Amino acid sequence: MNRATSVVILVLLAGLGIGVTYFVQHASEPRISAQQRLIDSRTLLDLLTPDSYDNQPLDQPLVLENIRLPNSTLLGGYLATKASQPSAVLLRSQTLGYEGSIELLIAIGANGKLLGVKTLKQSETPALGGKIADWPNTWLQVFTGKSRNDPGDTGWALKKDQGQFDQIAGATITSRAVISAVHDALRFFDEHPQQLIGSSAHE
Amino acid sequence: MNKTSTLRNALMLAPLIGATEAWLTALGLWLMFFVVINAYDVSMAALRSRLIPSTRLLASILLAATLTSCAELAAQVGSLQWHQHAGIYAGLIALQCVVLEHNGFFQEPRLDRLRLCGLFGALMVGLGLVRELIGNSGLHFATLVPGGFILLGLLIAAWQAWHRPTPSH
Numbered sequence: 001m002n003r004a005t006s007v008v009i010l011v012l013l014a015g016l017g018i019g020v021t022y023f024v025q026h027a028s029e030p031r032i033s034a035q036q037r038l039i040d041s042r043t044l045l046d047l048l049t050p051d052s053y054d055n056q057p058l059d060q061p062l063v064l065e066n067i068r069l070p071n072s073t074l075l076g077g078y079l080a081t082k083a084s085q086p087s088a089v090l091l092r093s094q095t096l097g098y099e100g101s102i103e104l105l106i107a108i109g110a111n112g113k114l115l116g117v118k119t120l121k122q123s124e125t126p127a128l129g130g131k132i133a134d135w136p137n138t139w140l141q142v143f144t145g146k147s148r149n150d151p152g153d154t155g156w157a158l159k160k161d162q163g164q165f166d167q168i169a170g171a172t173i174t175s176r177a178v179i180s181a182v183h184d185a186l187r188f189f190d191e192h193p194q195q196l197i198g199s200s201a202h203e
Numbered sequence: 204m205n206k207t208s209t210l211r212n213a214l215m216l217a218p219l220i221g222a223t224e225a226w227l228t229a230l231g232l233w234l235m236f237f238v239v240i241n242a243y244d245v246s247m248a249a250l251r252s253r254l255i256p257s258t259r260l261l262a263s264i265l266l267a268a269t270l271t272s273c274a275e276l277a278a279q280v281g282s283l284q285w286h287q288h289a290g291i292y293a294g295l296i297a298l299q300c301v302v303l304e305h306n307g308f309f310q311e312p313r314l315d316r317l318r319l320c321g322l323f324g325a326l327m328v329g330l331g332l333v334r335e336l337i338g339n340s341g342l343h344f345a346t347l348v349p350g351g352f353i354l355l356g357l358l359i360a361a362w363q364a365w366h367r368p369t370p371s372h
Contacts, residue, residue, distance in 0.1 A: 006258040009250065013262055017269035024273045028280045035283040126347060 044078070044090060047107040047116040052087050053080035062089065062196060069188055071095060071180035075103070079197065086110050086197035089189065092120070095181040098173040099123045102132070106185040110197055113147045116140070117182055129174030139168055139175075143182055148190040156183040211306060214299050218292040219327055220351045224338070226331030232289050233324040235278060236296050239270050240320065243300045244309055246270075259304070267300035330355065 041058055048057075062077035072095040080088040091106045100123040107115035117140045124130045132140065142165060157163025158175055167175035189196060218236075223229040246266055254262055275293050279286045286293070303309065308316065334354060337345035344350040 003255060005253060006255045009253055010258055010262055010265070013250070013265050017265050021269055021272045021276075024276045028276045032276075032279045032283060035279075039283060127343060 043118075043120070044105060047090065047105060047118055048080055048088055053082050055079075055081045057090060064091070067188070069093075069184035071177070072184045074185070074188065077196070088115055089196050091185045091188070093181045093185050095177045095184075097122060097124050097177045098129050098171065099125060102174070102177060102181070104178065104181055106182060108186065108189045111147075112186070112190055112193075113145055114143050114182065114186060117143055117178070124171065124174050129168060129171035131168055131171070132174060132178060139166075140178075142166070146182075146186070148183075148186040156180075208306065211299075211302055211308070214295065214302055215323055217295055218289075219323075219330065220348060220355065222289040222292045223327055223331040223334055223351060224288075224346045225335050226328050228285060228289050229327040229331035230324075231278070231282075231285050232292055233327050235274050235293055236299070237320055237324070239267075239274050239296050240300065240303070242270050243267060243304075247304065247309065260301075263301050263304045264297075267297040267304075271297035271300070330358070333358075 037058070041056075045057060057078040057080040060079045060081070062079055064074050064077045067074040072093045075092040075094050077092060078090040079086055080090065088107055088109050091108065093104045093106055095102050095104070101121070102119065102124070103121035105118045105120050107117070109115050118135060119132045119137075119140070122130065122133050124132065131137075151164050154162065155164040156179060158165055158167045158172065158179065160167065160172070161176070163179070165175075165179055218232055222232045243266060247263065250262055250266070251259065271294065274296070275286070275290060278290070278293065308319075330351070334345045334351060337350075337354075342350075345354060
């Protein structure tokens with residue numbers, strides 16, 4: 001063994017390593033992204049009943065980018081349609097909880113009624129505010145069927161704020177943030193039906 | 204226990220706590236560990252005698268990085284969900300290879316190496332099983348990282364109490 005052989009082996013090893021990794025990455029990329037899409041659609045679409053849409057909502061994103069609402073920000077959204085008629089919108093909403101930002105997925109039917117809420121990302125205190133990440137979630141199910149005007153503006157709050165909703169025990173700030181974000185999303189839907197479901201309603 | 208084996212064992216602590224919230228996750232990571240370590244062993248055995256000592260570290264890093272990257276990609280194809288849980292610990296396998304190379308693990312008798320690998324696997328899957336059982340019985344804390352730490356501490360304490368020589372008269 002001498003220095004030159006060692007260097008040649010190292011260079012070969014480096015080249016081989018880069019080549020093999022590149023090749024494996026290239027070969028596995030389609031299957032990995034297919035799995036990613038499957039995971040995405042599973043987490044996003046289980047808010048909707050399977051027979052309520054017949055399109056691929058994830059392929060039909062809504063033009064919403066960082067729309068500031070009073071208590072939250074809309075990051076994006078998707079449109080679900082059935083027989084080319086809009087049946088629901090899914091809104092990704094971000095709000096500020098107790099520990100950090102909370103990302104929610106809010107499904108609203110074409111009639112303006114809430115179909116469901118799901119937590120996509122959160123870093124709240126485990127076993128307290130962190131309970132919003134549980135799925136299925138009894139606390140988040142309370143909002144199902146509500147709309148912008150049912151209850152009225154004052155009702156969309158915690159009982160301790162003279163509203164009509166219970167809070168998660170020990171997590172007032174988290175509960176307040178979620179309620180406000182849901183109300184924001186319903187209000188946005190109510191005020192911008194054209195932007196969300198209007199255009200494709202006439203297709 | 205000498206200094207280098209402390210480093211080796213300390214490196215195992217991260218996956219032992221981080222990837223054992225479910226026994227299947229733990230088993231997956233251990234399988235990946237086993238495959239990469241063995242592939243590394245075979246390829247490095249072919250190279251070691253042809254390299255002068257000063258270039259061995261670089262070769263070991265290149266080899267460990269290549270093998271771990273390929274194993275990670277294969278794991279992503281197999282189960283992306285698993286990889287999103289435990290992938291961050293899978294990256295540590297490359298570092299573990301380099302440390303094991305450095306402290307002469309691959310020159311030890313084959314049986315000793317297998318025993319260490321087996322022990323590590325049994326510990327990971329065992330801890331995963333215990334944490335999952337306790338977590339399913341309602342004590343959610345056991346599935347969190349701090350819970351894992353406390354459980355490991357209790358297990359070590361129990362082990363030491365068991366093996367303490369009984370005072371003789």
